[in-house]
Amino acid sequence: MIYTPSPWAVILFIAFVASVLGISIHFAKKTKSASGYFAAGGTIHWSVNGVAFAGDYLSAASFLGICGMIAMSGYDGFLYSIGYLGGWIVALFVVAEPMKRMGKFTFTDAIDSKFNSKGIQLSAAISTLVVSIFYLIPQMVGAGSLVTPLLGLPHWAGVVMVGTIVVLIVAMAGMTSTTYVQFLKGGLLIIFSMVLVFLVLSRGISTAPDQGGDVEFHQYTTLKVESVSGSNVSLEDKSYDVIKPLEAGGLKFFLLSKGGEESVWKLDTNGSILEETQYVVQMGDGRVLYNGADKSEEKFYQVGHMSEVYGQPEYEHANLNALSFIDTIKNGTVVRWSKQLVADGNNKYTIYYQNPTPGKDILSPGLKFKVDSDKGAKFTDKLDFVSLMLALFFGTAALPHILIRYYTVPDPASARKSTIVAIACIGLFYVLTLYMGLGAMVNGVIDLTNENMSAPLLARSFGVTIFAIISAIAFATVLGTVSGLIVATSGAVAHDLMDRYMGLKMTDKQKVRAGKLTAVVVGIIAMILGILFKGMNVSYLVGWAFAVAASANLPAIVMILFWKGTTAKGVMASITVGLVSALGLILLSQETFINVYGLPDVTAPVPINNPAIISVPLSFITLVVVSLLTKRKKVC
Amino acid sequence: MHGPAQEWKKDNASSLKEILGKWLFFIYAIIYVGFIVINVASPKFMSVDVGSLNMAIVYGFGLIIFAMLLAFAFNHVSSHAEELLNTEEEEEEDCE
Numbered sequence: 001m002i003y004t005p006s007p008w009a010v011i012l013f014i015a016f017v018a019s020v021l022g023i024s025i026h027f028a029k030k031t032k033s034a035s036g037y038f039a040a041g042g043t044i045h046w047s048v049n050g051v052a053f054a055g056d057y058l059s060a061a062s063f064l065g066i067c068g069m070i071a072m073s074g075y076d077g078f079l080y081s082i083g084y085l086g087g088w089i090v091a092l093f094v095v096a097e098p099m100k101r102m103g104k105f106t107f108t109d110a111i112d113s114k115f116n117s118k119g120i121q122l123s124a125a126i127s128t129l130v131v132s133i134f135y136l137i138p139q140m141v142g143a144g145s146l147v148t149p150l151l152g153l154p155h156w157a158g159v160v161m162v163g164t165i166v167v168l169i170v171a172m173a174g175m176t177s178t179t180y181v182q183f184l185k186g187g188l189l190i191i192f193s194m195v196l197v198f199l200v201l202s203r204g205i206s207t208a209p210d211q212g213g214d215v216e217f218h219q220y221t222t223l224k225v226e227s228v229s230g231s232n233v234s235l236e237d238k239s240y241d242v243i244k245p246l247e248a249g250g251l252k253f254f255l256l257s258k259g260g261e262e263s264v265w266k267l268d269t270n271g272s273i274l275e276e277t278q279y280v281v282q283m284g285d286g287r288v289l290y291n292g293a294d295k296s297e298e299k300f301y302q303v304g305h306m307s308e309v310y311g312q313p314e315y316e317h318a319n320l321n322a323l324s325f326i327d328t329i330k331n332g333t334v335v336r337w338s339k340q341l342v343a344d345g346n347n348k349y350t351i352y353y354q355n356p357t358p359g360k361d362i363l364s365p366g367l368k369f370k371v372d373s374d375k376g377a378k379f380t381d382k383l384d385f386v387s388l389m390l391a392l393f394f395g396t397a398a399l400p401h402i403l404i405r406y407y408t409v410p411d412p413a414s415a416r417k418s419t420i421v422a423i424a425c426i427g428l429f430y431v432l433t434l435y436m437g438l439g440a441m442v443n444g445v446i447d448l449t450n451e452n453m454s455a456p457l458l459a460r461s462f463g464v465t466i467f468a469i470i471s472a473i474a475f476a477t478v479l480g481t482v483s484g485l486i487v488a489t490s491g492a493v494a495h496d497l498m499d500r501y502m503g504l505k506m507t508d509k510q511k512v513r514a515g516k517l518t519a520v521v522v523g524i525i526a527m528i529l530g531i532l533f534k535g536m537n538v539s540y541l542v543g544w545a546f547a548v549a550a551s552a553n554l555p556a557i558v559m560i561l562f563w564k565g566t567t568a569k570g571v572m573a574s575i576t577v578g579l580v581s582a583l584g585l586i587l588l589s590q591e592t593f594i595n596v597y598g599l600p601d602v603t604a605p606v607p608i609n610n611p612a613i614i615s616v617p618l619s620f621i622t623l624v625v626v627s628l629l630t631k632r633k634k635v636c
Numbered sequence: 637m638h639g640p641a642q643e644w645k646k647d648n649a650s651s652l653k654e655i656l657g658k659w660l661f662f663i664y665a666i667i668y669v670g671f672i673v674i675n676v677a678s679p680k681f682m683s684v685d686v687g688s689l690n691m692a693i694v695y696g697f698g699l700i701i702f703a704m705l706l707a708f709a710f711n712h713v714s715s716h717a718e719e720l721l722n723t724e725e726e727e728e729e730d731c732e
Contacts, residue, residue, distance in 0.1 A: 075692055082671070082696050089664045089703050092710065093657035097650070327688035364683040364692045365675050372679040382676045389672050393665075412647060413718060420707045427700045434693070 005152040008468030013151075016472050017165055020184070020479065024169045024177035034511040037174035038105035038491045039407035044179055046414040050421020052179045053405055055186025057084075057396075057422070058429055059135075059481040060142035060452075061542040063189065063474060066430075067458075068451035069368070070437020071304065072336070074361070076368035077437055081430035083389050087396025088426060090554075092419045095397045098561050099406045100415035106488070107403045108496040111556050117568035118501055123575040125496035127552040128400040130579060131545055132489045133529070135401070136482060136522075138541035140530025143478045145452060150471050159530035162475070166482045167523035170490065171516045175408055178483040185476040190425055192469055193432045196455075199462045200439035204318035205328050209305050209444035211461035217444060218301045220354060223265060223274040233267065235274070246349060248342040253277065253351055262292040266353045277353045278303070278337075278448060284346025302457065304446040306332045307356055322435070329438060330359045336367075336441075337448055352448045362441070380607040388543070391612035395546030398553035401484040404491060482526065486519050493518040543610065544586055551578035551615035559623050570627030578619030585611030649717035656713060660706050667702065671695055 035041050044052070062084065069077030103110030108124035140159050147158025169177050208217040224236040231245040239258055246253040252267040254274060265274035278300060281289050290300035309315035309332035320328060336357045342349040361367065369385045370377035396402065406415045440446055440454035445461050447453050456474055460467035494514035498504050506514060533541075555574050559566045586592060589611070590604040608614075674681055674695070682692035689697075 075696075078696055082699050085700050085703055086664070086668050089661060089668075089706070092707055093661035093664075097653065097657075101650075323688040326693060330685075330688075330690065360683055360690070363690050364679070366679055371675050386672055386676060389668075393668060412650075413715070416653075416714060417711060420711045423707045424704055427704045430700055431697060434696075 005150060006464055006468050006471065008464050009150050009471040012468050012472035013475050016184075016476055017479075020169060020177070020181045020476075021165070023180045023184075024172040027176040027180070028172040031172075031174055031176055032509070032512070034105070034495070034508045034515070036176065037512045037515050038487070038495060039404070040175040040179050042407060042410050044176075044408040046409050046417040047421055048183050049179065049405060049409050049414070049418035051186045051425055052182040052408075053186075053402070053418060053422035054190065054425035054429070055182030055184070055480045056401060056405060056484040057426060057481075058186065058189055058477065059542070060139055060146075060474070060478050062429070062433070063193075063455060063477050064142060064146075064452040065542070066433045067437045067440065067455035068453070070434060071440035071446050071454040072451050073368035074334075074336075074357075074438070074441070075363050075365055078434050079365065079369070079389070080392065081433050083392025084396065085423070085427050085430050086393045088419065088423045090394060090397040091402070092416065092423060094561065095403070095557060096406060096415045096419045097412040099403055099557075100409070100412040103403075103407055105404070105407055105495050106491040107400045107553065108492065108500075110403070111560055111571060112500075114560065115568035115571070117572065119572035120568055120575075121496055121501040123572045123579075124553075124556075125492045125501065127548075127575050127579050128492040128496070129489055130583070131398075131549045131552070132400055132485045132492070133525075134541060134545040134548060135399070136485050136489075136526045137529045137533050138545075139478050139482045139485070140526050141533050141541070142452070143475070143482075144530060144534060145450070146456075146471070146474055146478070150456075150475075155534050156531045159527050162478055162482065163523050163527035163530070166479055166486060167520055169479070169483050170486045170519040170523070174490070174512075174515065174519075175404070175487050178480075178487050179405075179408055181476075181483055182480040185473065185480040186425060188469075188473050189477060190429050190432075192466070192473055193429055193436065196459055196462070196466065196470065197432050197435040197439070199466070200435055200443070200458070201320050201322065201325055202318065203443070203462075204316070204320045205306060205309065205325070205332075205442055206316040207306050207309060207312075207314055208316075209442065211444060212463075214461070215302070215444070217305070220276045222276065225267070225272055225274060228267065228271045233274070244344075246342045246344055246351070249340050251340055251353075253340075253342065253349075253353075264349070264351055266351070275354055277351050279352065280350045280449065282348040282350075300449070302445050302447055303335070303337055303352075304441050304444050305335055306359075306442050307335050308333050325435065325438070326363065328359075329442065330363055332359045333357065334359055334362050334441060336362075337446075339448075362438075383613060384608045384610055387608055387610035387613035390616060391543065391547040391550050391610055394550035394554045394612065394616060398549040398557065399545070400492070400549075400553070401481075401488040404488050405484070486522050486526070489522045490515045490518040493522075547586065547610060547612045547615070548579060548582045550612050551582035551619050553578070555616065555619040555623050559620070559627075563624075563627075565627050565631060566623065567627040567630045567632075569630040570623045570625075573626040574619045574623035577622040578615055581618050582611045582615040585615060645722065647718065648721040649714065652717050652721070653710075653714045656710060660710055664703065664706060668699060671699060 031037050066077050066080050099110050102113040112120045143162035144155035144158040147153045148155050210217045226234040240256045243255040243257050254265050256263050264277045264279045266277050293299045333356050336355045337352045338355040340351045366372050370381035371385055409415050436455050440458040445457040456470050459470035499506050552575050556571045585606050588606040589609045591609040593599045593602055593604040684691045686694045
């Protein structure tokens, strides 16, 4: 589909950027010390810090990724919401107050507080850098993806624009300006998500959604088949010419022509009808056609509707509530869209075909993650699911950009209270994701070529103002999270590596200057990676960051807090083993073989895609074994 | 050695909060593990109707709401303990 740049979105985005830069300039004058730069001087009120936590945590993956995944796969996308929120329980009950008590500016400070070990300083700083970079890449890729459709700028321009603004925010006033940007963005995101859900429930559900009368619903048609023989098909409607069959994945499609216009149709399982599909074809000469036409002709439709509700093929009901909205979906059939790639000589077809799914299945697990043995789930599929839920649960409390926010408040009690505010804000938002995702699923707003745009497109169906606000917030989402990540990496390099590990003995002023310089360098690296990784799946990369953080950082944090036998060498070994094993398992997994190396037909050596179930226990075991082996004997 | 950036008073309630935190964490972890186990071992159970919703949504919403409730309860008890235990010590110091 074509995205027309919205002047309102541009104005609101500029207004938002102007306000955050104004905040940064204001605080820049006050940020002179290292404590001020890396930890906002520990002066942030817990309520502000709590909302800023939410702003930090609700990244592009949460807002765009989860809503998009729910819109395409129903309940399975909501599993991310459940796992991400569950992780905050670990943060509150296990990590919050001790982290505040032990640390100064960074995660490394906290785990090294009892040991003063060069090995821990190096390994923890590297772990912070690796996790932050993994988290930065999808944010920058997300920035580029947003800018292209909304402002009409190329991908690289979006990446450079967001990168430059974030570097300015961080280089000017470090954690103080970052905190207020995140506070602003977190608050706005939650408020306007509530507005959007209210609008979704007010509109209700229709079997012919027309986006409030703005976009006519496209009725998908079928063609009766007279006979099928081999790769040929004979149709009742003789106005169509059969050009050729397209087959892949056990599915049979036919390229037809009528009045010079080409279309692709899918043969149903009985072989009695052809169903209308949508398709994108990348021609050998480099042209890309959408439903046989140029993109500008807008023949590629937005999708998402219910084919029947309570057995009625024509149904419309407005003003639903939170319960009746779910009940209506549960008692109907949602037309989901599945994708099949077909190679035809030099042309590559991506065919999207209708996949009517009972509402009961939409609202239960299993459409994305295979968990049901009766539906062909293998042991490794189930293990993969368990591993993902484990990484989400344990990853949150080990993310460096989240952990450093514990140092921006005055005392441990404030650290606890800000975590509780964060849980309340994030929990509320994650409940809303289910309604925003399902709302997109049944309101005919999904762009099949970019599921991440489901939430902004749902907003657009309610008018340009709410769309402009939601789009500006989506940009702000990236700004807030990237700012936090750059502060974390800045602290890891300037404070952990240069000051402590290398022993450069910098003054407060030099440390701040080194931090600002690091922010600029990391910002530039992030921009380059954001451009290089264009097209990579955003949620997939965030999943990596969680798995690596849970494996490398969490075992060290937990064992230092709860086992007196922990030694410096044990911690160092645990971080190293967790980091290397998680990365190694990811790089040797099937999803990486397909999505990164482009080797869809090669079987990867690691049978699961989420490493946490192996790498987290391995990291714990390593810590215990090495600590026992290196324990100092008591002198009698 | 590298200590915290700010100074604050000794917290006499910290061990109590630590124990409470561990227990609440284990309670939540058990319920979270239960969610994963049901999904893997008996996914059909998640489709069972619960009023207008189903088990999957009730359990999912339940995990989110339960996390909020535990967080508020933890904060309530912790704040009360801090008030009680840290004030008592201050009063003793004043008497001395």
